[in-house]
Amino acid sequence: MSWDWQVFFQDTGGGQTYLNWMMSAWGWTLLVSACSLVVALSVGSLMGILRTTPVKAFVWIGNAWTELFRNIPLLVQIFLWYHVIPSMFKGLQQVPDFFAVVIALGFFTSARIAEQVRAGIQALPKGQRYAGLAMGLTLPQTYRFVILPMAFRIVIPPLTSESMNIIKNSSVAFAVSISELTFFAMQAQEETSRGVEIYLAVTFLYFISAFTVNRLAAYIEKRVQVPGMVIGGAK
């Protein structure tokens, strides 16, 4: 077979080239990923923290949340937020598809982040918590000033791989016709029959996105490093 990269300059029939379409699809992939990451980080941190508190009810909520969103496939969760929830609650029928995907992907990832935040907090010596409480800090203050600043530094590497996973997992949004990269790939392949060129380009864009996140996280990790802190896996 021969290459035909000209396919990207063909008109899609809507007044734009396939290259334009692909770039806007890349934008959607990044936008879905970024919004989901915000949801996942905030909810995941909250649930992870709840699981380490001395309050039994909080621990139960955190555990239930993690198990619920970890044991249902992402695609099924997207269908739940897209088909099931709007039909059960009338007020939610006007919500755009974009938010269904962001909530689904965000909650799905929050379960994994909760697990890592919990592990990060528990990796700290128990004495730090006791020291905080003994000095008269309340429990929230102990978390705010003693535990969390250290715990979040510990979980940066696993959170990095979760951020890269979010970009990869955003591809599942094709199933509800969000016009992101994978959806573009499937549509453009069908319309142009130049599947190999299109898939190569899309795969390359996924590569760049994940790689950028990886470098960015490495930079953050370096910037916030506490000198002399070595915990767990470090050799």
Place this chain on the structure above:
Amino acid sequence: MNLSFAFVDWNLVSSFILKGFYFSVQLTLVAMIGGIALGTAIALMRLSDKKWLVLPAAFYVNTLRSIPLVMVILWFFLLIPLLLGRPMGAEVSAMVTFTVFEAAYYSEIMRAGIQSVPKGQVSAGYAVGMNYSQCMRFIVLPQAFRNMLPVLLTQTIILFQDTSLVYAIGAYDLLKGFEVAGKNFNRPVEMYLLAALVYFIICFSLSMLVRQLQKKIAIIR
């Protein structure tokens, strides 16, 4: 709206759901066995001291791990017919894809497992006259498998969840079964809810079992 599950009977389950369930389980088992076998080979390549073995293995793992699974499914569905010269069913294509894709993840687990066996044991093996493959077969790999068994099984649960992504090429799996049933009875909402419940029950109970196993292994070691 009012949910109603009254239409769900054995006839529906046996004519729509079971077929998909069997395929999902079959796909999971094929990809698990094939993926662990291929993954172990790749892990051994990555840990060898020959550069021409390390580089392709590292390339394989790093490439597959940075592409979304859906894209890999689409790639194989596109490429296999091009290479074979004849179309291949979505089901067979999915089995090949998942075996190749999961091998990358299983190989990382096996690599950690192999590295968890102290180096001295390999030296001891060589010292009593074993060669490389004997060392691996009789000393390292049995322990690596044993140490990594919970992680391998956890990965398999993730694999079972991921099989739902064959949606992209229209293979008839468990989720598809629920979807088709929902369309036929005009009750898609109930069917998606049931699908979520079934996946949850299967994955949750399996992960509980893995947790039990982990405790058991942890005590013996």
